[in-house]
Amino acid sequence: MKIAIVGFGFIAQKGHLPTYQSRDDLNLRAVVDPVSARREEALKLHPGIRVYETLSDLLEDCPQEIDLVDICAPNVFHIPAARQALAAGKHVLCEKPLALNLAEFEDIKQLALEKRRLLYPCHNYKFAPSVVHAAKLVRSGAIGEPLYASFQVYRVSHARGVPEWQPHWRRDKAIAGGGIAIDHGVHAISIAHSLLGGAPKQVAAHIRNLGNDKDTNLTENTALICLDWESVLVQINLTWVGSVRKSSFRVQGTEGEICIDNDDVILIDKNKNVTPCIVPTDFDDPSHSSWFSAVINDIQHHIATENYEPASLIEAGRVAEIMEKAHQSSTQGGGWLSLKL
Ligand SMILES: NC(=O)c1ccc[n+]([C@@H]2O[C@H](COP(=O)([O-])OP(=O)(O)OC[C@H]3O[C@@H](n4cnc5c(N)ncnc54)[C@H](O)[C@@H]3O)[C@@H](O)[C@H]2O)c1
Known part of the structure; x- marks a missing residue:
């Protein structure tokens, strides 16, 4: 499975990256983070990946290279990133909380069902x-x-x-x-x-x-x-x-x-x-x-x-x-x- 992480902070680096690096069936291809120091940290820890400032940049540059978008940005960015990734036909793993209210939840769930893509909140x-x-x-x-x-x-x-x-x-x-x-x-x-x-x-x-x-x-x-x-x-x-x-x-x-x-x-x-x-x-x-x-x-x-x-x-x-x-x-x-x- 080819993966892109959106938001390379604490949970991405310490919680998710170790599994991506330890399993042969997982392939971390890209990291998105608006902060250059965080993109540099990602490159240092996992050389060879592509890094981007925004998810739009990634989806424009290499849309075929990603199966799953793993959203690890702070809460308010979850729904917009999930919407963008689903619209591009990607499966989505989203850190918790997926949605902050019911209307937001129902809207994003509907999109996932229409696109026939997995929308998976990280209830670890x-x-x-x-x-x-x-x-x-x-x-x-x-x-x-x-x-x-x-x-x-x-x-x-x-x-x-x-x-x-x-x-x-x-x-x-x-x-x-x-x-x-x-x-x-x-x-x-x-x-x-x-x-x-x-x-x-x-x-x-x-x-x-x-x-x-x-x-x-x-x-x-x-x-x-x-x-x-x-x-x-x-x-x-x-x-x-x-x-x-x-x-x-x-x-x-x-x-x-x-x-x-x-x-x-x-x-x-x-x-x-x-x-x-x-x-x-x-x-x-x-x-x-x-x-x-x-x-x-x-x-x-x-x-x-x-x-x-x-x-x-x-x-x-x-x-x-x-x-x-x-x-x-x-x-x-x-x-x-x-x-x-
Ligand atoms: N499931 C768990 O046990 C668990 C544990 C910790 C955190 N989390 C969740 O993970 C998310 C991140 O928490 P954290 O502690 O890693 O935060 P953090 O502040 O350490 O990391 C957030 C990262 O997102 C980046 N970022 C900021 N705006 C962005 C945007 N618009 N697009 C993409 N990236 C952006 C920041 O530069 C930073 O690198 C939160 O939603 C939190 O609830 C879940």
Whole structure:
């Protein structure tokens, strides 16, 4: 598969490039980045590729050389780049979040279906080994019927982008489109799909910029999101004001509970039998490079089987709708709002 990366920053370099370089079936041909220092870095790390300032330049120069456009630019550039790549007949892998609202999502999905090209959001957490293991246990009935899920994500600040562009773009509403709710909420919602199946029916939320409520250009640093998920109540707490980095994803069922706590998956039944299992996952490596090969395998499978509605695309639509309604709920005082997808 011949690939072009759009946006050669942190995730492209540390998360995606290692897999492109380690597999014979993947061929990185080009990199697009408006910043010359980032294009130079790409050339240094992967000599022989073509580099361009814009995706239009690439598509004009060598349209036949690319099968898949891998969009790793900051959030606000995702939809325009995806639209351009799909219109040129390319398959698209897009870093999360694919879309920031439902209208945007429905529009881009329609284009992908019309063009019969894969539009694949990079929901990589579903391929994290500890999440895969926990999902198998839940599906096997190890905790009975899931009743309640509680996901906690603490970070000591927002993640920084590469210094050559705008390292604090995640706090800028105009570029990020939202703060931690979208940045980590995507992953939490994707994990909920893996662990629980089904779909959320209602959302309620409180979204705040704790300690800095007055600056309306800054994205939020804390989000408490509740989802009515079939018969399961899901609570997602996300914050950038933590003291240490930690993540845990816990599901309580009728017969026991399961908790993913970084690399540990702990199963506790109602008789207090504790079955801990260490599943090496590298949760604390923010590039998640070790999960990316599985993302690519899934992409190849969907292209080969011409399935243009992968699970992660369905999730991306739900994420866009949840985020739109979560912000609405928060401004209206935190009440439930129905979801249609
Ligand atoms: N799935 C994950 O686990 C994960 C992890 C980190 C980041 N991400 C996502 O990856 C994306 C990039 O994040 P990052 O941390 O790598 O950011 P970054 O700031 O490190 O890199 C962004 C790069 O995009 C370039 N760029 C800026 N404007 C551009 C444009 N119009 N067209 C093309 N390139 C442009 C910048 O020069 C920079 O090199 C974000 O959408 C983020 O949400 C996903």
